[in-house]
Amino acid sequence: TTSDGRVVHRLIGVTQKYTDPQSFVEIGHCFPSETFPLHLLPSLTRAIFVLLEELQVSWCISHWEFIVTVDERLALVEAQLRPAGDTIM
DSSP states (O other): OOTTSOOOOOOOOOOEEEEOTTTOOEEEEESSOSSOOGGGHHHHHHHHHHHHHHTTOOSOOOEEEEEEOTTSOEEEEEEESSOSSSOOO
């Protein structure tokens, strides 16, 4: 939070997830993403920040999963108020 009490959210980065095309099992990740369309970054950031504000989240590491559709729209798949990865607190 800022000195005047405003909550500030920060985007740390975008990771590319690779899945097996037949089983959809995660097989790898790349940070930063190799293929995320940079022109969608403002929309991605805005969507996450609006949802965090609506949920009244002020201190948290969060993890968001989106799909970029074939027509380059964002589809929210999962949102967690926890870090990503195998070490979930």
